[in-house]
Amino acid sequence: MPVSIGWLKCRVGGFSLEADWHIEExxxxxxxxxxxxxxTTTLRAIAGLVRPEEGRVELGGRVVYDSAGHISVPVHxxxxxxxxxxxxxxxxxxxxxxxxxxxxxxxxxxxRGTVERLAKMLRLExxxxxxxxxxxxxxxxxxxxxxxxxxxxxxxxxDEPFASLDNELRRELRRELRAMLVDSPIPVILxxxxxxxxxxxxxxxxxxxxxxxxxxxxxxxxxxxxxxxxVARLAGVENLLTMTVxxxxxxxxxxxxxxxxxxxxxxxxxxxxxxxxxxxxRENITVGIRSSDIILASEEPRGTSARNRLPxxxxxxxxxxxxxxxxxDCGIPLKAQVTGAAMSxxxxxxGQNIWAxxxxxxxxxxxxxxxxPSA
Amino acid sequence: MMGARLARxxxxxxxxVAGIFxxxxxVIYLLFIGLxxxxxxxxxxxxxxxxxxxxSDLALTALRLSLITSGISMGIILLVGTPFAYLLARNxxxxxxxxxxxxxxxxxxxxxxxxxxxxxxxxxxxxxxxVLETLGxxxxxxxxxxxxxxxxxxxxxxxxSAKLGFQSVARDYEDISQTLGISPWGTFWxxxxxxxxxxxxxxxxxxxxxxxxxxxxxxxxxxxxxxxxQTMPLAIMTAMESSLDSALALSVLLLAGSVxxxxxxxxxTRPKWQNRL
Numbered sequence: 031m032p033v034s035i036g037w038l039k040c041r042v043g044g045f046s047l048e049a050d051w052h053i054e055e056x057x058x059x060x061x062x063x064x065x066x067x068x069x070t071t072t073l074r075a076i077a078g079l080v081r082p083e084e085g086r087v088e089l090g091g092r093v094v095y096d097s098a099g100h101i102s103v104p105v106h107x108x109x110x111x112x113x114x115x116x117x118x119x120x121x122x123x124x125x126x127x128x129x130x131x132x133x134x135x136x137x138x139x140x141x142r143g144t145v146e147r148l149a150k151m152l153r154l155e156x157x158x159x160x161x162x163x164x165x166x167x168x169x170x171x172x173x174x175x176x177x178x179x180x181x182x183x184x185x186x187x188x189d190e191p192f193a194s195l196d197n198e199l200r201r202e203l204r205r206e207l208r209a210m211l212v213d214s215p216i217p218v219i220l221x222x223x224x225x226x227x228x229x230x231x232x233x234x235x236x237x238x239x240x241x242x243x244x245x246x247x248x249x250x251x252x253x254x255x256x257x258x259x260x261v262a263r264l265a266g267v268e269n270l271l272t273m274t275v276x277x278x279x280x281x282x283x284x285x286x287x288x289x290x291x292x293x294x295x296x297x298x299x300x301x302x303x304x305x306x307x308x309x310x311x312r313e314n315i316t317v318g319i320r321s322s323d324i325i326l327a328s329e330e331p332r333g334t335s336a337r338n339r340l341p342x343x344x345x346x347x348x349x350x351x352x353x354x355x356x357x358x359d360c361g362i363p364l365k366a367q368v369t370g371a372a373m374s375x376x377x378x379x380x381g382q383n384i385w386a387x388x389x390x391x392x393x394x395x396x397x398x399x400x401x402x403p404s405a
Numbered sequence: 406m407m408g409a410r411l412a413r414x415x416x417x418x419x420x421x422v423a424g425i426f427x428x429x430x431x432v433i434y435l436l437f438i439g440l441x442x443x444x445x446x447x448x449x450x451x452x453x454x455x456x457x458x459x460x461s462d463l464a465l466t467a468l469r470l471s472l473i474t475s476g477i478s479m480g481i482i483l484l485v486g487t488p489f490a491y492l493l494a495r496n497x498x499x500x501x502x503x504x505x506x507x508x509x510x511x512x513x514x515x516x517x518x519x520x521x522x523x524x525x526x527x528x529x530x531x532x533x534x535x536v537l538e539t540l541g542x543x544x545x546x547x548x549x550x551x552x553x554x555x556x557x558x559x560x561x562x563x564x565x566s567a568k569l570g571f572q573s574v575a576r577d578y579e580d581i582s583q584t585l586g587i588s589p590w591g592t593f594w595x596x597x598x599x600x601x602x603x604x605x606x607x608x609x610x611x612x613x614x615x616x617x618x619x620x621x622x623x624x625x626x627x628x629x630x631x632x633x634x635q636t637m638p639l640a641i642m643t644a645m646e647s648s649l650d651s652a653l654a655l656s657v658l659l660l661a662g663s664v665x666x667x668x669x670x671x672x673x674t675r676p677k678w679q680n681r682l
Contacts (some may be wrong), residue, residue: 079580105583106592112584118577122599131595133583181586 032218034185036095037084038075040068047071047241053185053217060249061221064264069221069242073187077112078220089294090184098116111178111186115193117170119162125149125173130180148176153190167195168203170185172312175210186219192227197351202228225253225265237261246276255394259316262396268321268365275299275313284337284390287317288290291361295337297394311335316396321355323392327385328376337390340364344382347373354378360386445660449653466632467640467655474548474636475616477557482639483614487563487605493564494571496669505568512561519557520625525628527553550627551634555616562613563605570604573595606673610666617662 034389037050047068053059058332061069074080076087078095080101087095089110094103118126130136149155152172162170171191176184192200208231211218222228228235229249236246236252245252245261256262260268273289283298296317331339342360349355353369356378364386366376377385418429449455458464460493460648493505511519525531527544538545544550574597582592598605627634629643637655 074580077584079583104588106586106588108584109586110584112581114581116577118434118575118581120578120582120600131582132587177585199479213648244674299548 033088034087034219036076036085036087038072038087040069040071040075040080040082040085041337042080044382045241047075048338049075051219053219056212056215056218057233058218058220058231060210060228060235061219061238062223062225062228062235062253062264063230063238064223067238069238072238073112073189073221073268074128074220074343076185077110077187078103078108079112092184109182109184111181111183113171113174113178113186113188113191115190117162117174117376119165119170119173119177121162125154125165128173128240129154129176129180131177140274144180148180152176168199171195171203175207179216182288186216186218190221192222192224198308207231219284223231228253237264237361239264254320255318257395259396259398262316262318267318268367269317269319269324271317271319271362273315273317287377289314289317289362292340295390296395297391299302299395301384309326316398318394318396319364319388319392321365321367323388324364326356326366326368326372326378326389327388328382330385331387334387336387337388338386338388338393340386342384342386344380344384346380347378352354358384358386425534442660445653445656449657452653453649454650455624455654455657458648458650459650459658460650461648461654463631463635463644463648464651464655464658465638467635469635470500470548470551470632471617471636473615474551475555478559478616479609479613481552481556482560482563483598483609487567490564490567491593493527493568495576507567508564509561511558516521516554516558516619516621516623517625518552519621521555523550523557523622523626545626546628546630546634548627548633551619551623551636554626555619557614558619559612563608566604566608566611567601570601570608573604574600602660603673607670610670613664615657616665624675 033052033054035052038048040047040049045068049068049072051059061072061080063069071080075082075085082095082097084097085095085098086093089108093099093101094108095101106188120131123131124147125209126145128332129148130141133141133144145158149158152175154172154176156315157165157169157173162173165173180192192203193204198378204227211231220227220231222231232249234247236243236253237256238244239260244264245256245258253265256265256267261272271296272291273287273321276286276288276293277284284295285298287294287296294317299315308397323334342358342364344356345359345363346357347354348357350367353367353375354369356366358364358366366386368376372378454521481553493501493508527533527537527550529538529543529545531540556560564587578600579589579592582596583589608615618634618638619636620642623634624639629635629639630641631640637659641652641655641659644655645669
């Protein structure tokens with residue numbers, strides 16, 4: 031049962047880092063955060079390439095690092111597969127040579143069998159004699175993965191595996207990797223700053239910022255409607271509105287907020303003041319709405335269950351693959367995400383009058399004050 | 406594609422200096438280097454006694470001594486220079502940076518000065534002279550002194566090139582290799598050395614050529630004793646006084662060796678993955 035657990039404290043220059051993790055068999059843990067947050071350092075410390083100040087790293091039931099017990103297994107005996115952003119295929123070896131590199135008996139027939147099996151599994155057949163520069167980015171990635179898998183790793187560390195690929199390829203390879211990881215019992219830690227990637231690949235996610243875990247849990251919960259301001263900004267929530275509470279409606283589980291000239295119906299907060307609400311109580315709150323949750327309508331929509339319907343005008347339209355981001359002025363600035371087809375069908379252009387429609391449940395409350403992540 | 410080709414056609418080859426002075430300078434330079442080389446070959450051919458000159462006692466003895474001493478020198482340079490170059494490439498401490506900037510001193514130092522300096526260190530009157538004497542070692546004017554002189558002047562060529570070669574191997578490669586279960590030592594041999602091989606070979610060839618041609622430091626520190634310290638360059642000088650045949654034969658031999666090294670460098674140091682690290 032290849033389970034990996036551990037915790038680490040590292041200090042690199044003036045930067046301090048704390049990490050802890052618990053990964054079950056076949057699970058993918060995503061470390062999500064901006065560059066410089068300490069994600070790569072965490073991976074390198076687990077692999078043994080960076081020496082932590084303290085900590086304990088267990089891989090498949092084997093302790094490979096324990097500061098208390100003065101255990102530090104050298105990198106080459108840790109059985110960790112590590113994929114870097116640029117893959118770093120060895121340029122003096124061809125594909126077969128790269129895959130076989132870590133095999134102890136790489137000149138034996140057994141090794142040839144392993145190479146063949148991995149080449150087949152990762153669709154690299156026929157490329158065995160090529161060199162790194164003769165391969166596409168996706169092929170290079172698969173060779174790097176095959177090379178790592180050949181050594182039977184207890185844990186796979188993937189550092190921004192799609193960062194150097196273009197958008198389209200990235201989507202395709204993400205699907206492929208997902209399929210591969212699902213079949214494999216090897217636990218994976220994947221580093222990314224791409225929210226989509228975290229949602230697509232992660233079984234669980236840790237949001238890392240400034241060397242600390244600021245939130246963790248199930249990706250859709252953590253990154254879909256993030257409850258903390260810092261996480262919401264890291265996860266790229268497009269609309270974060272500062273509003274005041276006007277009234278609470280516990281029967282519906284909603285409340286009315288005001289911001290600028292706009293009234294919104296949003297989910298009821300869990301604050302204790304929910305019982306003692308009164309019109310004179312004006313609390314500032316932050317409401318988050320994902321741009322993809324906002325529907326645009328050219329006329330006032332009638333007979334809809336959506337609780338929030340705001341008239342406004344289009345200010346600018348920016349391409350944002352796979353669609354467009356429409357900036358609106360509805361008394362408050364709003365961003366909405368639409369597809370190219372919707373754009374041309376509705377003839378959306380700057381200056382146009384438009385309605386923004388979204389459900390109360392698409393709005394979520396974002397805690398702005400810094401609180402330590404609750405267990 | 407078409408646009409790129411047109412752009413290339415219209416392209417002026419650099420600044421005006423390339424228009425008139427460039428070709429002229431090229432011709433002058435090629436003649437300057439080429440004429441003496443050609444003259445050497447012509448005269449050697451005219452004398453016709455190339456073989457007798459070559460098999461003369463003086464020439465054969467010098468040739469054998471040169472090969473033996475430069476072989477020993479290169480072995481020591483490889484053994485000591487390689488780990489040293491690797492350390493310089495990987496470590497950035499200020500001490501090593503200072504050491505690094507001094508590495509090339511023997512390249513710019515006149516070889517005669519190097520010879521004097523070595524006499525002052527290892528000579529009978531030298532700083533280490535008494536110590537060596539109590540140990541029963543006398544270095545000056547021995548074959549050992551020839552090796553010392555060669556190492557002194559030739560080692561920087563290898564170390565400098567090897568350092569650049571090791572630097573060109575990104576540490577990530579070494580990291581990855583170790584995560585694949587290969588020990589640090591194994592990684593060095595299976596990854597770092599092959600990837601740095603072009604630079605290692607270049608450095609080796611340059612250092613070897615330099616040690617074969619060593620003259621100034623050798624004559625100061627080791628003297629000109631036939632069979633003991635008289636390497637090929639010293640033998641050429643000696644032969645010029647008595648037998649031009651031997652001098653020409655040895656010169657042509659050294660020239661051939663140099664050309665071989667040059668061609669070998671071109672062939673061996675351009676593997677197809679170069680510039681793709």
